[in-house]
Amino acid sequence: MSWLYRACYSCAMELYLDKPTTKHISFFKNMIYLLKCYNIKPILIFDGRKLEAKAETNENRFKSRDKWQKLAI
Numbered sequence: 001m002s003w004l005y006r007a008c009y010s011c012a013m014e015l016y017l018d019k020p021t022t023k024h025i026s027f028f029k030n031m032i033y034l035l036k037c038y039n040i041k042p043i044l045i046f047d048g049r050k051l052e053a054k055a056e057t058n059e060n061r062f063k064s065r066d067k068w069q070k071l072a073i
Contacts, residue, residue, distance in 0.1 A: 003031050016069065 007027035014021040035042045050058065 003028055016072070 004024070007024035008015060010027060011021040011023040013019075015024070032042050032044075
């Protein structure tokens with residue numbers, strides 16, 4: 001997860017403005033390649049559907065993200 005966030009720093013503005021970019025994907029692929037060079041077999045797990053138990057947390061995160069996006073503009 002931290003790699004995905006780190007990868008997005010290189011193209012944060014493009015992602016925010018919904019402009020085409022693959023910089024974040026390239027970074028992630030390079031990290032996977034690095035692991036494989038050391039004979040480490042990566043296992044990637046992506047999230048499933050939203051959990052009802054985290055509804056309030058997710059709403060607070062959305063509000064916070066929206067606030068900071070408006071500030072960034």
